[in-house]
Amino acid sequence: MEDKLLQIFAEESQEIIETLEHGLLELEGSEDPEEINSVFRAAHTLKGNAGIVGFDDVVDLTHLMEGLLDEMRKVRMSPDAEIVGLLLGAVDALKVLVMGRLAGESPPPPKEVMAMLARRLGEEAPVAAAQPAPQPSAAGQDTMSYHIALRFNPQVMQSGTDPLQLLLELGEMGTVERVACHAEGLPALEDLIPDQLYLWWEVWLSTGQPQSALEDVFIFVRDESDISISQVGRPAAPPPGQPAAAPPRQPAGQPAQAPSPPSAPAAPPLAASAQAPVAVRPAPAKEPAPASRAPVQSASIRVETDKLDKLVNLVGELVIGVARVNQISGGLASPELAAATEALDHISRDLQEQVMRVRMIPVEGTFTRFQRVVRDLASEMGKLIHLEMSGTETELDKNVIEQIADPLKHLIRNSADHGLEMPALRRASGKPETGTIWLRAFQQEGKIIIEVADDGGGIDRSKVLNKAVERGLAPPGAQLSDEEVFAFMFQPGFSTAEKVTEVSGRGVGLDVVRQNIEALRGSVEVRSQVGQGTTFRIKLPLTLAIIDGMTVSVGEEILTIPLLSIVESLRPKPEELKTVESQGELVSVRGEYLPLVRLHRVLSLPTERVDPTSALVVIIESVARRFGVLVDDILGEQQAVIKSLEQNYQKVPGIAGATILGDGRVSLILDIHGLEKLSFG
C-alpha cells in the first residue's frame, strides 16, 4: 500500500516539477494571472503531497516557493528574472530532494536556496511546515456536568449538516442526563420550509472529557450558530441551585412554557416567526456559471503502458486475423462474404488506428523542457539565445518521445555551443546579438519530422572534409556532395570542435545521436550554409509498433524490409557487377558502385537464386552509406505489426522483429542498422 502511494507520488511529482519549471520560464516577464496561478497550484499541490508521504524537507522547501508565488499571485511582487532564477534554483534543489527521498536516502536540506527564498519573502528563517493541531488528550479527567444550549443557524441543514448527528455525537461524549427540545418556533405546516431548522435544544451531559472536546463536536457550525457550553459542577445531576441552567420541568415539545434562554443573550430571534430567520440570512446568491475562464484541459485517466501495449498487440492480431479471413473469402467467390469481410477490414483498421493514437502524446512536454536547457546553456556560455518552438501539438508514440529526448537535447546543445556565435561576433557579422534556435515538429508523408535549426555560423565543409580525410574516412581529393560530407560528422569519434567545452566537443555525440535515432527506425540529416546556420532534420516513424514494409523472398523465407530505408530496386546486368579484392562484390547503379550484401549469405538462408542477374537487388540507404541487398524476389508492400523477438525469443543480429503475414506465415523484419554491422563491421 505504502509503495503504491509512493509510486503515485513519484509520478505526480515528476509531472508537477515539469509544470513548475515550464511555468516559471513562461512566467518571466509575464504577468498572466492564470500562469502564476497554475505555477502556484503546482507548488501547492507538491507541498500537500510531500506532507502526505512525510517528506518534511520537501514540504519546507515548497512552502517557501509557494510563499513567493503567493506574493506574485497577489501582485505584491513581480516575476522578474531574479525571482524566476531563484525559483528555478529551488526547483533544481527540489528535484534532488525528491529523487533522494524516493531513493530512500535523506539528502541534506538545501539550506542556501531556502535561506535565499526566505530572505526574499522577508522571513527570518525557513519556516517549518504547519503541523496538524495537537489532538486534545481525552483521558484522565474528572467527571464534570455541562449545560449545553444549541441554537443552530436556521440554514444549517442547507450545508448538509444534520443537527441530529451532532446531537448523537455529543451524546457519545458522555452520559446524557437530560435533553430538552424547544419546538416553539415551529410554524404551521403550510408555512414550513423543509430545509429550515426551527428547533433548538438544551442538553445536560456529564462527562470526563474536557470542555474543548465538547466544543470540537460543533467545530464546523459554531461560527454561525449559537452554541453555549457551560460547566455546571461536579455532581452527575444538574443542581437545583443554578436557575440559569435549570432544565425545564415540562416535557420537551410544549412551546408556550419553555423558559427563555438565559445563558445566551445574543440569541437569534428564532421564536419570533418562521419568516424571521429567512430575513436574517438571505439565500445564497446565484453565482454566474464558472469554467468560462478555465484553461483548456482535456480530461484524462492514467493507464499503465502495459495495458496499452497489450491492447496494441491484440488489435494487431485482429488486423492480421481479418486479413486472413479476407484472403480466404477472396477464394470463395461469394459477394456477400466479400462485402462483409471488407467492412470488417475497415472497422478493424479504424480500430487499430484509434488504439495506436492512444499511445500518442504531444511533443510539447519534451520540447518545453528544452527551454530550461537553453536558458542554462546561454548563461553558461555567455551567449544570448532565443528558443523558438513550433508544432508542439504534434503527436508521437510515447516510447518514441521518451527516447528522442536525449538525442534532441544533444543537438540543441550542439547548436548552442558550436552553431551560435558569441554576441560580439554576431554583431560584427551584421546579425542580431541574440541567436535563435528553432525546434520544429510536424508531420509529413506519414512521418514525423523534428528539426533543430540555428542561425549560427554554419558548418565549415572543408574543415569536416579535411578531418574525414585525416581519419581515412574519405580518399584525398574525393568529389563529395555536401550531404555526404556532413554525414561524416555522425561517425564515431568525429569532432571538429577546436576546443573541448563543458557542453560538447568531446567527440562522443553525433554518432550516438544517430544510433539512437536509427534505433527508433528514424533517420537524421544535416543541411548547413556557412554564415547562415545549420539544420538537423530527424525523420521518425509515427509509431514503433507498425512499419510500412516491403516483403521480399529469399528461398523459402519471406522477409520484410522497412520501406523508409529503400531507395529503389533493380535487376543488374552482368556488366554492372564487379568484384573488388578489398571491398567484395559491388553493383553499379548509374555509374556509382555500391557494395552488394547477399542476404541469403548473411542470414544463412538456402536459395537457388544466387545469381544477381536473375534475382533482384534492393538499394538501401542508411545514414552512413548506400548499399544493395540481394533478394530472390519482391512480393509487395505491407503494413507490418512488429512483434519483438527479444520478448518472445532472443535478440537476433540484423533482425528487428517479426510480423505475421495475411496468410498466417511469419516474416522476419530486417534491422538495417544491424544488417550494416553484420556486413561491414
Added chain:
Amino acid sequence: MSKLVLLVDDSATLRMSVEMTLKGAGYEVAQAQHGQEGLNRLEQLHAQGQSVDMIISDINMPVMDGISFIKEVKKTSFRYIPILVLTTEREDSKKLEGKKAGAAGWLVKPFKPETLVTVVRKFTRPLA
C-alpha cells in the same frame, strides 16, 4: 452497506492517500480531479443508482475550483450532501468562503488519517 464518499482533488497523491485511509475505515470512495468532473461524477453515480453520502473537496483546483464546485452542487438536487473542504493554513479566507458557499465543514491539510476518519464519521453517522 458502506457509505460512499466522493473525493474531488487534483492531487493524485492526496486522492490515493485519502482513498486508502477511508477504504481502511470501511468507506467506498469515488474520485474526481476537479469540480467539473466532480459534478459529472455526481450525475453519473446518481444515474447508476448510487447515492453519495459525503463530498470531500479541495479548494484550489484547475478547470473548476472547490468554491465554484460547492456553489454548483448547491444548485442541484445533491445540495444536501455534506461537503467537507480541504484547505491549508494559507487559505483561511477560503475556509470562510467555502463555508459561505455551503460547505458543511473543513479539514486543514496536512491532516492525520485518524482525524480524517473522525471528521468523515461526523457527517456519515448512521441514524440510530
